[in-house]
Amino acid sequence: MSMLQQYGVLFGLIIGAFGFVVCLFVITRISGRIRQEPGKDVPATAGQLSRDPVWVRYHARYYGYALLFLAFDMEMAYMYPWAVVYKEVGIVALLDMGVFLLILFLGLLYGWSQGALRRQ
Amino acid sequence: MTTLLVLLLLAMGVYCVAVLEAWITSGRFRLMAPACSAIALLGRESVVPRKPDLLFFEMAPIVLLVAALLAAAVIPLSPDLIITDLATGALFLNAALAYVLVALIMAGWGPNGAYAMIGGWRFLGQLVAYAMLIVMPITAVAMRAESLATTDIVISQSGLWNVFYQPLGFVLFFLAAMGLAFLPPFDLPIAKGELASGVEAEYSGVRLAVFRLGRMVLIVTLAAATVTFYLGGWQGPSLPPWLWSAIKILLVTAAMLLVGRYVPRIREAHLLAWCWKFGIPLALLNIFIVGILLVVIP
Numbered sequence: 148m149s150m151l152q153q154y155g156v157l158f159g160l161i162i163g164a165f166g167f168v169v170c171l172f173v174i175t176r177i178s179g180r181i182r183q184e185p186g187k188d189v190p191a192t193a194g195q196l197s198r199d200p201v202w203v204r205y206h207a208r209y210y211g212y213a214l215l216f217l218a219f220d221m222e223m224a225y226m227y228p229w230a231v232v233y234k235e236v237g238i239v240a241l242l243d244m245g246v247f248l249l250i251l252f253l254g255l256l257y258g259w260s261q262g263a264l265r266r267q
Numbered sequence: 268m269t270t271l272l273v274l275l276l277l278a279m280g281v282y283c284v285a286v287l288e289a290w291i292t293s294g295r296f297r298l299m300a301p302a303c304s305a306i307a308l309l310g311r312e313s314v315v316p317r318k319p320d321l322l323f324f325e326m327a328p329i330v331l332l333v334a335a336l337l338a339a340a341v342i343p344l345s346p347d348l349i350i351t352d353l354a355t356g357a358l359f360l361n362a363a364l365a366y367v368l369v370a371l372i373m374a375g376w377g378p379n380g381a382y383a384m385i386g387g388w389r390f391l392g393q394l395v396a397y398a399m400l401i402v403m404p405i406t407a408v409a410m411r412a413e414s415l416a417t418t419d420i421v422i423s424q425s426g427l428w429n430v431f432y433q434p435l436g437f438v439l440f441f442l443a444a445m446g447l448a449f450l451p452p453f454d455l456p457i458a459k460g461e462l463a464s465g466v467e468a469e470y471s472g473v474r475l476a477v478f479r480l481g482r483m484v485l486i487v488t489l490a491a492a493t494v495t496f497y498l499g500g501w502q503g504p505s506l507p508p509w510l511w512s513a514i515k516i517l518l519v520t521a522a523m524l525l526v527g528r529y530v531p532r533i534r535e536a537h538l539l540a541w542c543w544k545f546g547i548p549l550a551l552l553n554i555f556i557v558g559i560l561l562v563v564i565p
Contacts (some may be wrong), residue, residue: 153351156270157340160350164333168477174309175473181312188317190380191468197381201459209392212539216395219547223402227358230409232563241558248551255547264543266536 211263215255222251270350278338280513282485284490285521288483305476313472316378324377327370327466328474331481334366339488343418345501345508356417357405360492364401364447367485368394371449371466374478378469386465390456392535393446396455396542400443402437403485403550407423407557409497421500425497428499432560435553439546444489445525446538448482451527490519516530 148156181187189196207213225243233240258264285301315324325499340363341356353359368390375387409415411432430437444520446453457465470478494500494515501508503515531542 148336150354153353155352160270160336160340161333164336165329168329168332171473171477175313178310179312181314189313189461190316190378190383192381197519201379201384204377205301205388207391209395209535209539212392212395212543215543216398219399223399223406226402226406227409227415228407231413231415233410233558234413236564241530241562243360244324244558245555248554250282252548252551255543259544264540 208266209267211258211265215263216256218251218254222247269348273339273344273348273350276348276509276513277484278492278514279409280487281480283517284487285483287517287521288524291521308476308479308543311472311546313470313474316380316469319379319469320377322377323373324469325474327374327377328470328477328481330366330373331370332477334363334370335481335484335488337363337366339484339491341417342488342491343500344491344512346418348509349418349510352353352416352418355415357409357415357496360417361405363400364489364544367447370434374466374470375456378544380469382462382464382468383466386456386458386462386468389458389535390449390466392539393449393453393455393520396539396546397443397446400439400542400546400550401447403547403554404433404440404443405496407433407554409438410554410557410561417495417500421448421495421502424499425502428502429497431552433497435491435549435556435558439443439550439553440496441519441523443546444493444548448489448521448523450486452530452533453538453563454527454532455538458532461532486520486523487516490516490523491502 183212190201225247229244282301286296286298290296315321338360340350341353341359343352359504371390372387374385375385375390377383408420408429411429412420414420414423424432449456455465456462457467462468467475467478491512494512498515498519499513500515503511506514
């Protein structure tokens with residue numbers, strides 16, 4: 148299969164999954180409908196509407212980790228091509244990436260020492 | 268044709284895993300249980316909570332299912348039983364699995380319910396914890412295989428399985444995969460008994476059925492990924508390749524479910540701290556060790 152065909156198959160998979168779910172919805176729609184009763188559509192908060200609105204700003208207490216995560220995630224984007232050619236290039240590749248990773252790892256240690264690895 | 272065959276095998280795997288999960292969590296072995304509960308779920312009302320974000324609410328289960336299916340598409344069950352043998356298979360797997368987070372955030376935000384919302388945001392924290400432990404061990408695997416294609420990765424293990432070559436990476440990947448599939452010790456977004464099912468709380472009927480199906484496919488896919496990257500994929504003596512894949516995948520799933528049965532749920536703060544203070548240094552060490560091994564023993 149050519150590259151384009153492969154992505155075509157993947158696209159077909161998405162459409163197929165979507166169609167499957169739509170079929171399920173149609174089957175259940177045919178077999179019965181929702182009886183509208185008061186209070187049925189209240190979200191699961193002990194049987195009554197929550198006192199405060201739900202769509203509010205949520206304090207992401209892991210933001211220290213999240214910032215470090217960004218740095219590491221970017222680094223991983225470089226590591227995949229490096230990993231593929233690693234054996235060819237040999238020990239030089241290890242040293243190159245080692246220096247890069249060492250700097251990043253020192254950053255992690257520094258963040259740790261400054262209390263970034265803590266639920267804020 | 269291959270696609271249909273793989274999807275059929277995947278469906279059978281999902282059914283087996285559903286039976287297995289019911290057996291491990293309830294202690295009763297019933298072959299018909301998943302079929303009965305599927306029919307029951309389809310027969311029930313699927314209530315939409317008041318004032319939802321309808322697009323997010325309706326799409327979340329579908330996105331979960333699609334993400335799991337796309338990830339499954341690059342997993343080889345035997346040399347030719349693979350839906351798409353992409354040259355960037357391992358990377359594609361990561362990209363597809365990233366949408367699990369999107370699905371859960373949508374499922375958390377959509378229904379406008381407090382528990383679901385907390386569950387969704389919690390899973391974002393969980394992603395920050397496990398994501399590096401998925402990608403870093405895969406890097407070490409790709410270093411050995413000199414390729415990102417999943418079939419090449421399996422072939423690279425014909426001498427020695429990666430589970431013996433890089434045991435550290437296997438342990439990290441196994442645990443991170445459980446975190447990604449939110450299986451019991453890491454089931455923070457669902458957290459029955461604490462969050463009242465979290466992101467699943469507002470789903471009922473057919474929507475819940477699709478959500479659960481998506482999660483089951485996800486579990487099977489992650490077990491299959493573990494087998495592909497670390498347990499030699501389809502390789503094994505005498506039996507046909509696809510049967511070896513099936514046996515290994517079921518064993519890995521059983522191991523994942525069993526761990527969840529005997530370990531209490533971990534707190535989000537602890538999960539984050541352990542993953543970043545121990546997991547990531549160990550994952551980097553794993554890459555370093557594999558790098559040395561590859562240079563020393565060609």
